[in-house]
Amino acid sequence: MFERVLIANRGEIACRVIRTCRRLGIHTIAVYSEADKDAQHVRLADEAWPIGGPRPAESYLRGDAILDVAKRTGAQAIHPGYGFLSENTAFARACTQAGVTFIGPRPESIEAMGSKAAAKALMEKHNVPLVPGYHGDDQDTAVLAEQARKTGFPLMIKAAAGGGGKGMRIVRTEKEFADALASAQREAASSFGDTRVILERYVEHPRHIEFQVFGDAHGTVIHLNERECSAQRRYQKVLEETPSPFLDAKRRQAMGEAAAAAAKAVNYVGAGTVEFIVGQDGTFYFMEMNTRLQVEHPVTEETLGLDLVEWQLRIAAGEVLPLQQHQIQARGHAIEVRLYAEDPDQNFLPGSGKLRTLRLPAPSRHVRLDGGVVEGDTVTIFYDPMIAKLIVHDSNRVQALQRLREALADCEIVGPKSNIAFLERLARHPIVVEGRIDTGYLDRHLDEFLTGDAAPSEHALLAAATAALLHDERAVVAATAHGSDPHSPWSRADAWRIGHAGKRIVALSLREQRYEIEAHGHDGNYSLRHHSAQCEVHGARLQDDALSARFDGQGVRLAVHVDQDRITLHDANGQRYAFARAAAFAWASKEGSGGNQIVAPMPGRVVLVKANAGDTVEEGQELLVMEAMKMELALKAPRAGTIESVGATQGEFVEADAVLVRFAS
Known part of the structure; x- marks a missing residue:
């Protein structure tokens, strides 16, 4: 086993890896950006080293800086967590060349599965069922438009190098395709540095079910059952659970075997996830393989009584898999939700700021919390605004859902707005309680989960x-x-x-x-x-x-x-x-702007300006596009009128509340 491990990540996953390493007696080395100098993973690690500026490209995506720290500290292995460099083939190879073990799959496996297009081509060769579409190399706009017509509408545009819902768009008509493609490519470039996309026929009302797989360097690959992730908003997973309420034993076995076969096709070593789209009739299609640990891995751990990070460490050190397929025995039901600093009533606008209050339920045998911040910490604008993962486990699904409701009721976040009330409504909604949700339900019926402006009783x-x-x-x-x-x-x-x-x-x-x-x-x-x-x-x-x-x-x-x-x-x-x-007596009131201006809802970069001074616009017309916290925000005209001035340029970084557009009175 390793004696010194560097964690090339931040936040809750860095803290998660540190906890397992400490239990195993492994010395941990953290790296941090300028924005994270006081972060919890820095405080928890045995030692921590600075690697650059606050933006990911200046720090956590700098493989050279991370390897330099590994060399200076004598790290024997690097755990990449998820996101950042976890699926970066060049970084995995650079680790090997530097004599440092990369705690993850071989570079060739990452390369084979890291591109959605390449993965689909590989699965096609191994007779794994695929959704009809296009995953070719020719990315000319005209070629993509023609392939879209051949695939048929509705279709899905996906970033070829993507994940986490970034660079994904549903297109229902040919007229929408060009704008949706441009938007997906911009987001893909920002998130992954790669504008390539694939096209897929959009399966209506599908379910998203993934299988955890593990392989060792001795040729054994097994699966650790499924996780259902059908509760999604804009392709971002909101609630994950295992076992799936949709699968029966026969279907579970067939999908598990297909997942293991997909991993064997690339001689897989380490932790990975094979994701499937499942139709309402139970037909399943390969979607992608994530060659890393997933955010939702704790639900698998809770039902199997395993530590998957420990498995990663042992397999990377050359050990055989701790269990064989027939020894995998699940118990009970586990559910995970993610507490975010975001405002559901404002289109889930990401938030930032100091956590003045962070009250979470006490951990127990039924409740687990994986977090990367504590009360008094600041949620910054530079990274994903997740505050913590809340995981519950009980003997069956009904009781697990009740545990979830009780745990959410014990949560309180003051500072940036949060999604707690949204999650509470989700956990009580009949579509979730009855296990009937599909991947598009939240987007189609979002008003059922929002509090809106309704007055209290x-x-x-x-x-x-x-x-x-x-x-x-x-x-x-x-x-x-x-x-x-x-x-x-x-x-x-x-x-x-x-x-x-x-x-x-x-x-x-x-x-x-x-x-x-x-x-x-x-x-x-x-x-x-x-x-x-x-x-x-x-x-x-x-x-x-x-x-x-x-x-x-x-x-x-x-x-x-x-x-x-x-x-x-x-x-x-x-x-x-x-x-x-509030004060017992109100002395003054504040009037709004009357819809005469558009202000930046949060700090971010202006990626597109679609309006000029003197333009006449309609209410709801898109005038600018901002990028903040790895997502695009479309800013629209609050009313019809004439634009007096535009106070931002493409590529400019603006602060929260900066006036971007003024309307003539």
Whole structure:
């Protein structure tokens, strides 16, 4: 076994690899960019070395800098994680030439499967079923347009060197093809440095099911069962689980054998994933092979009781596979979701900023957390905005889903916006609960999973106000407990006054809307009023992150977390409300811009400018395209009108809230 391993990655996967190495007694060496000098993987590793600027091309994609650190530190092996250099053939070869073991497949295997086009050609030779399409070398625009017509619509454009949903577009008509191709090629160039694409017939309502495979240097290849990843938004996986609720034993065996055969075709060594598109009739087609560990590998680990990173290390060190195919025995059901800094109600706009609050459920035998940040860390604009992976495991799917709901209810993120409420709705939606989701369902029915601008129910408002009153009373009692007279009426928090009952205003805000609740009473017994709604509350108590009370005589227990700044509450239907505490009296209001300008929603690079001063545009017309956090954002006209000025040029890096376009008044 290796004694010194360098991890050529960052974030949660770097932390994940470090944990396994520490358990095995392996000395770990981290590398970091300028933006990551205080990151958790830097703090967890036994030693850490700087390798360049904040952008990936200046640091984590610099194979020369990483190998230099390996040489200087005596690293015997390099674990690339996933993303960055994990599937880079040149880097894998450079490691071998430098006398350092690359913890991954042979360069030839990466080369064979690293290009979607080459992989499809190889699978075609081995009689693996493929979706009709084009994966040729000729990338002339006219040739691609002709091949698109031959393939037929709808079709899918995919980056040939891609993964993670980058450089993928669905095209439903021939008229849309040229713009979609250009957009996919730009995104592919940015993410992978390669503009080549492949075309595939788009299978309507497919499922995405992948198989974990492992091979050793002694010629043995096995699979470790499937993961269903059909819950996707814009080709990005949102929820992953094993076993698949769709597969029966016969279909599972056939797909597992096909996955192992695909790996054997390239003499595969190490961890990999063979991905299939599965039609509603159960027909499956090879999609691609990822020659690395996958983000969702923990669900496989939880059901099999294995550490796949340990397997990677042992196989890279020349050992045989720890188990044979007949010894793979799964137990229970596991589900993974990813907590992101993003705003689902704003088209999942990636966020950045300091994590002022990061509250996650306690790890247990049913709940696992793989993260790369802690409270107080900053989510930067330079990398994927994932905060943590939440993995749950239980004896069956019904119980695993309930574990997931409970764990998500225990999560709270303050700072950048997050997708927690979106994931909670997903975990309760009938299409997920019944296991009927396909890869396009979220994009077709996204409004079913978003909170939007809906006002909170009166009951939620009154419950939040009750929690705020109890918290504030408790805080005052705690603060005055050591005073000269803690029993003084002036030490009470109930607005007590001589001769009449006190009145308090509890002011809350939600999505910039202010709510005022008038309150009388104290110590868990209150009379509350909001507009015309009135409620008598009795026996209210806060304990163990739960509010219990009788509202107009009806007993209720709700999950709630409250502090001096906010109240996060789940109603009886599991709907999350994150109320901010506001000043008791509002003194001023702020008016918006009236739709006279477009501002940058976050820091990023302007990749396309489609408008000029003096142009007359329609509402919703695309005027600019920005790239931020590895995705493209189309900025559209807020109204019809004439453009007064354009404040950005193609290729320019702009800060958040920079005015990009002004409209004439």
